[in-house]
Amino acid sequence: MTDLLITNARPMGGAKADILIKDGRIADMGENLTADGVAVEDAGGRIAIPGLVDAHTHLDKSLLGYPWYVNTVGPRLIDKIDNERAVKREYGLDAHVQSMRQSLQSVGYGTTLIRTHVDIDTDQGLVALEGVMETRRQLAGVVEIEIVAFPQSGLMRRPGTAELLDKAMEMGADLVGGLDPCGMDRDPKGHLDTIFAIADKYGKGIDIHLHEGGELGAFSMEMIFERIRAMGMQGKVAVSHAFCLGLPDWNVSQALIATCAELDVPIFTTAPPSREVPSLKRLHAAGVRFGAGVDGFRDTWGPYGNGDMLERAMLLGMKNNLRRDDELAMALDVCTTGGALAMDRPAHALEVGGRGDVVLVEGESVGEAIVTHQPRKLVVTAGNIVARDGASLRARP
Amino acid sequence: MTDLLITNARPMGGAKADILIKDGRIADMGENLTADGVAVEDAGGRIAIPGLVDAHTHLDKSLLGYPWYVNTVGPRLIDKIDNERAVKREYGLDAHVQSMRQSLQSVGYGTTLIRTHVDIDTDQGLVALEGVMETRRQLAGVVEIEIVAFPQSGLMRRPGTAELLDKAMEMGADLVGGLDPCGMDRDPKGHLDTIFAIADKYGKGIDIHLHEGGELGAFSMEMIFERIRAMGMQGKVAVSHAFCLGLPDWNVSQALIATCAELDVPIFTTAPPSREVPSLKRLHAAGVRFGAGVDGFRDTWGPYGNGDMLERAMLLGMKNNLRRDDELAMALDVCTTGGALAMDRPAHALEVGGRGDVVLVEGESVGEAIVTHQPRKLVVTAGNIVARDGASLRARP
Numbered sequence: 021m022t023d024l025l026i027t028n029a030r031p032m033g034g035a036k037a038d039i040l041i042k043d044g045r046i047a048d049m050g051e052n053l054t055a056d057g058v059a060v061e062d063a064g065g066r067i068a069i070p071g072l073v074d075a076h077t078h079l080d081k082s083l084l085g086y087p088w089y090v091n092t093v094g095p096r097l098i099d100k101i102d103n104e105r106a107v108k109r110e111y112g113l114d115a116h117v118q119s120m121r122q123s124l125q126s127v128g129y130g131t132t133l134i135r136t137h138v139d140i141d142t143d144q145g146l147v148a149l150e151g152v153m154e155t156r157r158q159l160a161g162v163v164e165i166e167i168v169a170f171p172q173s174g175l176m177r178r179p180g181t182a183e184l185l186d187k188a189m190e191m192g193a194d195l196v197g198g199l200d201p202c203g204m205d206r207d208p209k210g211h212l213d214t215i216f217a218i219a220d221k222y223g224k225g226i227d228i229h230l231h232e233g234g235e236l237g238a239f240s241m242e243m244i245f246e247r248i249r250a251m252g253m254q255g256k257v258a259v260s261h262a263f264c265l266g267l268p269d270w271n272v273s274q275a276l277i278a279t280c281a282e283l284d285v286p287i288f289t290t291a292p293p294s295r296e297v298p299s300l301k302r303l304h305a306a307g308v309r310f311g312a313g314v315d316g317f318r319d320t321w322g323p324y325g326n327g328d329m330l331e332r333a334m335l336l337g338m339k340n341n342l343r344r345d346d347e348l349a350m351a352l353d354v355c356t357t358g359g360a361l362a363m364d365r366p367a368h369a370l371e372v373g374g375r376g377d378v379v380l381v382e383g384e385s386v387g388e389a390i391v392t393h394q395p396r397k398l399v400v401t402a403g404n405i406v407a408r409d410g411a412s413l414r415a416r417p
Numbered sequence: 418m419t420d421l422l423i424t425n426a427r428p429m430g431g432a433k434a435d436i437l438i439k440d441g442r443i444a445d446m447g448e449n450l451t452a453d454g455v456a457v458e459d460a461g462g463r464i465a466i467p468g469l470v471d472a473h474t475h476l477d478k479s480l481l482g483y484p485w486y487v488n489t490v491g492p493r494l495i496d497k498i499d500n501e502r503a504v505k506r507e508y509g510l511d512a513h514v515q516s517m518r519q520s521l522q523s524v525g526y527g528t529t530l531i532r533t534h535v536d537i538d539t540d541q542g543l544v545a546l547e548g549v550m551e552t553r554r555q556l557a558g559v560v561e562i563e564i565v566a567f568p569q570s571g572l573m574r575r576p577g578t579a580e581l582l583d584k585a586m587e588m589g590a591d592l593v594g595g596l597d598p599c600g601m602d603r604d605p606k607g608h609l610d611t612i613f614a615i616a617d618k619y620g621k622g623i624d625i626h627l628h629e630g631g632e633l634g635a636f637s638m639e640m641i642f643e644r645i646r647a648m649g650m651q652g653k654v655a656v657s658h659a660f661c662l663g664l665p666d667w668n669v670s671q672a673l674i675a676t677c678a679e680l681d682v683p684i685f686t687t688a689p690p691s692r693e694v695p696s697l698k699r700l701h702a703a704g705v706r707f708g709a710g711v712d713g714f715r716d717t718w719g720p721y722g723n724g725d726m727l728e729r730a731m732l733l734g735m736k737n738n739l740r741r742d743d744e745l746a747m748a749l750d751v752c753t754t755g756g757a758l759a760m761d762r763p764a765h766a767l768e769v770g771g772r773g774d775v776v777l778v779e780g781e782s783v784g785e786a787i788v789t790h791q792p793r794k795l796v797v798t799a800g801n802i803v804a805r806d807g808a809s810l811r812a813r814p
Contacts, residue, residue, distance in 0.1 A: 088781040091741045293690035294738035322740040323788045324731065334721065341691035343719040344488045384485040391720045 022403035025055050026378060029063035031370050032349075033386040039068060041376035044402035049372055061405070063380050066397055067389055069352065070370045071132025071377030072329035073359035076260050076288040076313025079119035079136040079155065079165070080148040083319055085416070086111065091323060097204065097231070101173055104320045105143050115151030120417050123155055126314075126327040127163050127412040130379035130396040134163060135288075135313070135363055137170035137197050137229070137260075140188050142180045149188050162406045162414065166363060168227045170197035175214055176207040182214050189222040195258075198228035201240050208243050216247045225256040225364075227288070230264070233296065237264025241276050248283045255284040258362065260313075262287050265303075266296030274302075281306040286362035289354075290315040291336040300340045300350060311359030312336055329355045330381065330393040337390065348387040376403040419800035422452050423775060426460035428767050429746075430783040436465060438773035441799035446769055458802070460777050463794055464786055466749065467767045468529030468774025469726035470756035473657050473685040473710025476516035476533040476552065476562070477545040480716055482813070483508065488720060494601065494628070498570055501717045502540050512548030517814050520552055523711075523724040524560050524809040527776035527793040531560060532624070532685075532710070532760055534567035534594050534657075537585050539577045546585050559803045559811065563760060565624045567594035572611055573604040579611050586619040592655075595625035598637050605640050613644045622653040622761075624685070627661070630693065634661025638673050645680045652681040655759065657710075659684050662700075663693030671699075678703040683759035687712040688733040697737045697747060708756030709733055726752045727778065727790040734787065745784040773800040 022044040031037055031049065038053035039046060081104065083089050093103045107113070115138070126134065138152045149169065156165040169188035175181045175198070185196060196219040201208035219226045232240050241264060248257050265280070265287065267273040277298070280287060286309035287298050303310045314332055317325025330352075336342075337351040360368030367375050380397040383389035395410030406413060419441040428434055428446065435450035436443060478501065480486050490500045504510070512535070523531065535549045546566065553562040566585035572578045572595070582593060593616040598605035616623045629637050638661060645654050662677070662684065664670040674695070677684060683706035684695050700707045711729055714722025727749075733739075734748040757765030764772050777794040780786035792807030803810060 088785045090782065090784070092743070093741065291690075292738075293688075293732065293736040318788075323742075323745065323784050324735055326789075335690065338721055339690040341689075344490065345720075346489070348720065385487065387487070387720050388485045391715075392723075 022376065023055070023058045024376070024400060024403045024405070025053060025058045025060045026068065026400070027060060027062050028065055029068040029380065030065060031068045033067045036065065039378060041378070041400070041403040044376045046370070046372055046374045046376055061398060063398070066380040067383055067386060068370060069379050069381055069386070069389070070356040070368055070374070071379055071401060072130045073133045073311060073356055073363070073368065074126055074131045074313045074327070074329050075135045075311030075359040075363055076290055076315060077122070077134060077136050078316035078319070079122050079134065079152050080115035080138050081113070081316055081319045082118055082122045084118065084121040084125065089320060091320070093320065100321050105141070105173065107320045108144065115148035116154045117417050119152045119155040120158070122327060123159055123163055123165065124412040124414055124416045127399060128396070128407045128410050129328040129330065130381070130399045130407070131327070131329050132163055132377040132399070132401045133360055133363070133365070133368065135166040135168065135227070137168045137227070138193070139172040140169050140181065140184045141171065141173040142178050142184065143173070145184060146188055146191065149191060149193060153192060161404055162401055166195070167193045168195040168197040169193040170229070171199055174199070174205050176205045176210045182218070185215070186218050186221070189218060189224060195225045195227050198226065200230060200232050201243065202236055203232045208240055212243055212247055216251060216253070219253070219256070220251060225258065227258040227260055229260050231261050233263045234267055237262070238267065238272055238276055245279050245283055248285070258286040258288060260288040261290070262298050263295050265298035268296070277302055277306045277308060280308045284309070286311065288313060288362065289336070291332065291339040293335070293339060297339060300336065300342070300354060304350065309358070309362035310354050311362035312354050328393055330390060333390045334393060345385060345387045348390050352386055352390055377401050419773065420452070420455045421773070421797060421800045421802070422450060422455045422457045423465065423797070424457060424459050425462055426465040426777065427462060428465045430464045430786070433462065436775060438775070438797070438800040441773045443767070443769055443771045443773055458795060460795070463777040464780060464783060465767060466776050466778055466783070466786070467753040467765055467771070468776060468798060469527045470530045470708060470753055470760070470765065471523060471528045471710045471724070471726050472532045472708030472756040472760055473687055473712060474519070474531060474533050475713035475716070476519050476531065476549055477512035477535050478713055478716045479515055479519045481515065481518040481522065486717060488717070490717065497718050502538070502570065504717045505541065512545035513551045514814050516549045516552040517555070519724060520556055520560055520562065521809040521811055521813045524796060525793070525804045525807050526725040526727065527778070527796045527804070528724070528726050529560055529774040529796070529798045530757055530760070530762065530765065532563040532565065534565040534624070534626070535590070536569040537566050537578065537581050538568065538570040539575050539581065540570070543581060543585055543588065546588060546590060550589060558801055559798055563592070564590045565592040565594040566590040567626070568596055571596070571602050573602045573607045579615070582612070583615050583618070586615060586621060592622045592624050595623065597627060597629050598640065599633055600629045605637055609640055609644055613648060613650070616650070616653070617648060622655065624655040624657055626657050628658050630660045631664055634659070635664065635669055635673055642676050642680055645682070655683040655685060657685040658687070659695050660692050662695035665693070674699055674703045674705060677705045681706070683708065685710060685759065686733070688729065688736040690732070690736060694736060697733065697739070697751060701747065706755070706759035707751050708759035709751050725790055727787060730787045731790060742782060742784040745787050749783055749787055774798050
């Protein structure tokens, strides 16, 4: 069943309208719609928004379902990475089970589209990828999952990883990942040449984690730009985090942002309060595609988060000092339609012809819905009802 | 009734213990306590923490109970201040009703001690002060409320305000407030001399809002330090926000922090994600007293927030990039015992002899309690049960 008539909704907090979904797409929006034989849901005057889009997370590594993880990890990035591999072994963490748990929790919060980075390393090989791919199969029609093959433990510093990334793409990963070519791998040329070559071989895109701040991050961005130009990969290479775009030196950061616009480099943020981050308004003004994600949560990296992209819209608003209602709407766009656009899915919108992903949220206005992020009344993926009252209909393993 | 026996609790997430409160103070903590004729509450193994302390808020200005306020306000500080005065008139905002609403909502979240800044200006005179003082009277025994007489609309730039501040202190305000001596009042000498003189006249302390960033904020801090030294007001003058203490230039910010320690200047933060803020770890290392607050919320300034200081501990942790469980405990301390200490209340602690303010929270550990901030099971103020299951026992007006 991918047909559904939602009556008495307020699309984006505006005037009341019915929303008719047929064959998984929004077929009509307006007053007093009827459709013979189509199931009807009364929205009760609630606000309808598009499906939430979690454009940056790590489905394979949350510890959901386990007791609270007491974090005593050291301060360096490498401490966290090495600790995580050790904990995975100790727990016997099953990427399929964990990704099912997180995905279904996110569905309860109204997320209908996810881009996940999945760890590929010489310890565990491709087992996490297999687990998340199995989750993707089982949740088809419930939530769309896009997979980035992610060299979390480094690429050049761990021989054999490049071959595993290549194999991951052959198995069906959607994008090639990368990680801090300087800070992590100590060989930016080797790192970037390798991942661009794999992407080119499979005709796929790239999504690179770039935590490097300030001038170091700017240097890595420039090396990424050079390869996009040389290989004609405009629109195919995204950068996650991109803290360096938040550099206080306006001239440097503006040049980077302008080049992201010129080469169509989508940026994905998790809006961490503790870091300088790309400014929503600056990216918007420059025309850079921009999405957001919850990042990993309840894992060995840190305790915060729960998978709720409506709460993430609030954090994005707080980080960007957005106070006006029209600004809050911009934050929600990044977490829905804008984020999907950054993932090359232009039809993820609450409009006729758009994908039939609809979430009913509580509040007088979109602003209140974001700020209070109360349990979602109803979540619909391509016309299928997948969650009610804050919980996915399918039980978590 | 200010005697209460809480059984089967886990103080600070540790081993199970009973907590006996007599005459509003913690009389005993340990296993298998008994007390004839004293009411008993079974904590069911939940974590007990001290009463939460909201050390910086604005009880007189939330719009709780009103429809969602659609914010279209301009970007400058003065836009927000002028808009607020206009909206207050338009709504006929009653500071007593609004402060009752906010205080009782906060009690539901486990807050038992509040420091509120109350607007004093030549438009509304002392009416907001009278309203909040009435709330303080009505909520005696439920939540302690400390009042700062706050020149929100400026002091030197609005003649007559100094006289109103003086009158406010005579009426029973606890501290003299101030606001951006340079940025707002354009006369740092006049502003600071005036508020220090009023504080001196009444033998009271000061709590100054200082949003000024960078070198400007550092300059105002130095002018504050000079007056503390000259008037011997060590330990009596606090600074709220103090964004300049987050100056990236380590030498400048460290000198300011060291002087805060030397002159015993407590710092209060709201941990805004969008600003540079004083670092929890740096203040802690320097021995500076440090508290936190929810600031104004759901008002004409901005939409975020709800009064929950356990959620604020999470935001404080996120802002300071605290990931380890021992670090999360530091954030909770700032929002409980440490914040009270910064308000000169050293006995606000979960220990024998401490004030009988206890909150039962959900979670396996303090870290989980902070991160998930689920509804509080029980809130006790000086031995009185004041809230259950997330809501104050006294209804909001």
